[in-house]
Amino acid sequence: MKLSLITIGKTDLKWVKEGLDVYKSRLVHYVPFSIKEIPELKNVSSFTKEQIKEKEADLLFAELKPSDEVILLDEHGKEFRSIDFAAFLEDKMSHSGKDIVFVIGGAYGFSQRVYDRSNGKISLSRMTFSHQMVRTIFVEQLYRAFTIIRGEPYHHE
Numbered sequence: 001m002k003l004s005l006i007t008i009g010k011t012d013l014k015w016v017k018e019g020l021d022v023y024k025s026r027l028v029h030y031v032p033f034s035i036k037e038i039p040e041l042k043n044v045s046s047f048t049k050e051q052i053k054e055k056e057a058d059l060l061f062a063e064l065k066p067s068d069e070v071i072l073l074d075e076h077g078k079e080f081r082s083i084d085f086a087a088f089l090e091d092k093m094s095h096s097g098k099d100i101v102f103v104i105g106g107a108y109g110f111s112q113r114v115y116d117r118s119n120g121k122i123s124l125s126r127m128t129f130s131h132q133m134v135r136t137i138f139v140e141q142l143y144r145a146f147t148i149i150r151g152e153p154y155h156h157e
Contacts, residue, residue, distance in 0.1 A: 002032040002099045005139065006063055008056050008106035009040040011132055019136040023143045030146040031093075035135070036063055040106065053111035060103065060114060069098040070118045072110060073138060075128070077121030082155060085122075085141060086148035104134055 011017045020035070027033045038059045044052050064070060069092065080088060092100055105114070115121075124137055147154035 001093060001097065002034070003027075003102070003142065004034045004036060004099065005102045005104065005135070006036045006038065006060060007104040007131070007135055008038050008060070009131055010037050011135060013132050016132045016136050020139055023136065023139040027139060027143045027146065030143075030150070033142070035139075038063065049108040050111070052106065053108050054113070056106045057111040057113050061117070064101060064117070065099070067098050068101045069096050070120075071100060071102050072114065072118045072121045073102060073104045073124065073134060074110065074121040075123055075126075077123040079123045079125070082141060082144050083148055083157060086145035088122075089142075089145045090149050102138065104131060104138070107131065 011020060024033065024035065038056070041047075041052060041055055044055075047055070089100075103110075103114070103118075110118075124134060124141070129137060144155050
């Protein structure tokens with residue numbers, strides 16, 4: 001079983017990329033993990049928000065396998081304390097047997113097709129973060145979850 005993160009848009013802020021690389025390098029010691037960045041659409045000024053979300057959905061679906069467990073990072077998703085997220089992740093990993101794919105959408109969120117395909121939604125906070133910052137914050141939380149699962153001293157309660 002593998003974990004992956006799919007994002008719409010590239011990580012182009014140096015400090016965000018550096019933080020992302022730190023936690024990704026730590027995380028791969030616990031689980032096979034990858035990040036797939038789908039480039040943002042170009043020349044979209046004549047498209048509606050819904051058309052943009054549909055075109056992004058097409059690109060996203062090209063990356064998913066039918067067997068993937070898809071969890072969206074969404075402002076309307078379930079919020080967790082870190083320790084509860086670790087339990088959620090451990091349960092998914094021990095019972096689903098599927099690859100788990102977390103998805104960060106584009107600036108306008110997800111199309112209804114993506115919501116329909118998903119197996120769940122989680123929210124990192126009631127606050128709004130830039131789509132680039134969310135990547136680093138989320139991968140740090142994945143790393144934190146694995147240290148909690150393993151009983152390692154990274155997380156302090």
